[in-house]
Every structure is written in C-alpha cells, then in structure tokens.
Amino acid sequence: MILVFGSLNVDVMIGVDRLPQPGETVLGPGYQLTAGGKGANQALAASRAGAWVTMVGSIGTDPLAETAIADLRESGVDLSHLGRVVEPTGLAAICVDKAGENQIVVASGANRRTAARQVPDALLGPEALLVLQMEVPLAENWSLVARARAKGARILLNAAPAGAVERKALGEIDWLIVNETEVQQVAGHLGLKVPGSAHDAARLLAREVGVTVIVTLGAAGAAACLPDGSGLAVPALAIKPVDTVGAGDSFVGGFAAAIDRGLGLAEALRYASVGGALACLKTGAQPSLPTRAEIEASLPQLPALKAL
Ligand code: RIB
Numbered sequence: 001m002i003l004v005f006g007s008l009n010v011d012v013m014i015g016v017d018r019l020p021q022p023g024e025t026v027l028g029p030g031y032q033l034t035a036g037g038k039g040a041n042q043a044l045a046a047s048r049a050g051a052w053v054t055m056v057g058s059i060g061t062d063p064l065a066e067t068a069i070a071d072l073r074e075s076g077v078d079l080s081h082l083g084r085v086v087e088p089t090g091l092a093a094i095c096v097d098k099a100g101e102n103q104i105v106v107a108s109g110a111n112r113r114t115a116a117r118q119v120p121d122a123l124l125g126p127e128a129l130l131v132l133q134m135e136v137p138l139a140e141n142w143s144l145v146a147r148a149r150a151k152g153a154r155i156l157l158n159a160a161p162a163g164a165v166e167r168k169a170l171g172e173i174d175w176l177i178v179n180e181t182e183v184q185q186v187a188g189h190l191g192l193k194v195p196g197s198a199h200d201a202a203r204l205l206a207r208e209v210g211v212t213v214i215v216t217l218g219a220a221g222a223a224a225c226l227p228d229g230s231g232l233a234v235p236a237l238a239i240k241p242v243d244t245v246g247a248g249d250s251f252v253g254g255f256a257a258a259i260d261r262g263l264g265l266a267e268a269l270r271y272a273s274v275g276g277a278l279a280c281l282k283t284g285a286q287p288s289l290p291t292r293a294e295i296e297a298s299l300p301q302l303p304a305l306k307a308l
Helices: 038-048 064-074 109-112 136-153 169-172 180-189 199-207 247-260 267-276 292-301
Strands: 004-005 009-015 033-034 053-056 090-096 101-107 128-131 155-158 175-179 212-216 221-225 231-234
Touching: 004 038, 004 247, 009 064, 009 101, 009 155, 009 292, 033 038, 038 053, 038 064, 038 128, 064 175, 064 221, 090 109, 090 128, 109 247, 128 136, 136 199, 136 247, 155 247, 169 199, 169 267, 175 180, 175 247, 180 199, 199 212, 199 221, 212 247, 212 267, 221 267, 247 292, 267 292
Parallel strands: 004 053, 004 128, 009 090, 128 155, 155 175, 175 212
Antiparallel strands: 009 033, 090 101, 212 221, 221 231
8 A cells, every 4th residue: 555645736837849947928829737746746656657646735715725636536546634724725837839848837725734643653564665755844744753653554755755764764675766866965964075076976875874875867767776785777768758847756656566566676667667758748747647558568679688
C-alpha cells in the first residue's frame, strides 16, 4: 500500500511563445485548468501504475477543491484522510513555452495546513510505502517520517521543490529522489562540500547519510547512487517532449508503484524512467500520467541499465 503525504493543487496552464523575464508580461492564447500538486500527481501516477494508494493532504471548501481531487477520485485513490480547511485550495500558475520549458509559481493555500496527525498509525506499518515531497510544512514531514520509521514503513522522499532536509530525517528514509538542482541543495544544506556534477553530489550524499539517492537527469535519464558506493545509470526513452510538467512526479509515482509491487531497484528504475518519459507527451501534469499498460508497452524500448 502506498501512502502519499503531500500537496494538492489546481494548475492554471498557459502556453506561451517564450517564458517571461522578471517584470515582463507575455500573452498566451488561452489556458487549461487541471489538477496538480506534487503529492496528488505522485499519488495518481502510482495509482495509474496499478498500486493501491491513499492520499493525505488538505484542500479548501472552495469550488477548486473538486477540480483538485477529481482525477484521484476517478482512479480510486483513498481520500478518506484528506483535510478540508478554510484556506483556499492550492493553486499553481504554470507557463509552458514552445520548447516545453516551464515556469511554476505555487500559492500553497490549504497545503499549509497539512499535518502529520491526519495520518493514523495503522497506515504506517511494514506493508506501507510512505511517499513525501516538500510542498507541505516541512516540520510535519519530518515528524511523520520519524513515526513511519518507528512503525516499520518504507519511506521515499522526493525533495522537490528544493529545500533543506533534516539530517535526522534523511537517515530515516530509504530512497531520496531529486533532480540536478535539488541534489546540490540538499547536500549544500547539510554543510557538505558539494562537488560540481549531480552524479558526484549524489554519490557523496548517499555515502554521507546512508540512503539510496536517485537523481533524475531529464533527457539523460537518471542515476542511482547506493550508500556502498555502487551505482546504476538509467537511460531515458527517446521522445519529443510536449510539456515536462509532472514528469518528475510520474517518475516518483512509477518508482513507488514498482517497489510496492515487489520489484527490485533496477526494475523499479526502468519502470520509473519510462513513466517519466511518457508523462512528457501531453500537456498538463495529471492528464499526462501513464497507465500501467502504457508503461509496460514501452518498457522493451528502454535501453539496458549500466553500472556507474
Ligand atoms: O511537479 C509539478 C507540480 O508542481 C504541478 O502540478 C504544480 O501544482 C506544482 O506543485
């Protein structure tokens, strides 16, 4: 069972010719309102990939709340521990340019009220895989991580958006998934002398805190660095991206679903890499998340993993 503790948003997606500079206004022809939020995206990605998923987070009592949870509900994600609070549902303003590059600003709203106490102890046993990100109050994240570790759950942290992760919490998780910027920031916040490359930073972090660090590298795939110094280079599918919003969430949700199903690290990384790539083929975070059948149909096209 996968338990996602994190954010739910509504995304306002605007296609533009180019992203605005500071102080600049750019025009786009229209917009799309879709469900988003890193937590909700990862919960939906894992659910579409075939896992049983519970989503814990907070939404408002405003009309956007229904938009935020519609896809999760349709996919059968358990929403019984969602909080309804007076703050408005989280909202993300997302611009995507013609090359598929994006710029995102999030108004956290209701996500700021998400609390670890919403999660009953009964959901944190050894059969649980807890998935967290960094869009809810971080103190609540770390308190839940400590409880989950004590109760025997496995823990996956996606340190996005980048920020400081407590050293104690890092020592209690099983997998850390980060992109190239986030790995440098997590290592930097620990006071480590951060090497230039994402690979080196991940290797150092894995050894220093004793956790498997997985760095996503966009079109270059991903790299996994284990605490014993070994590692795996994960290739990416060759695709023409339309919009990369939600690709990282698809990677995380796919990885979690594969681990939850009992696959080993190498197979789970392959699954995640294909899931991440397929999420770049449509506009919007949740509309683009692939199903288990879609991921499995593309897996044979992924080149083999290599030792790092
Ligand atoms: O990772 C993409 C997500 O980041 C978007 O759905 C947006 O809501 C922000 O949380």
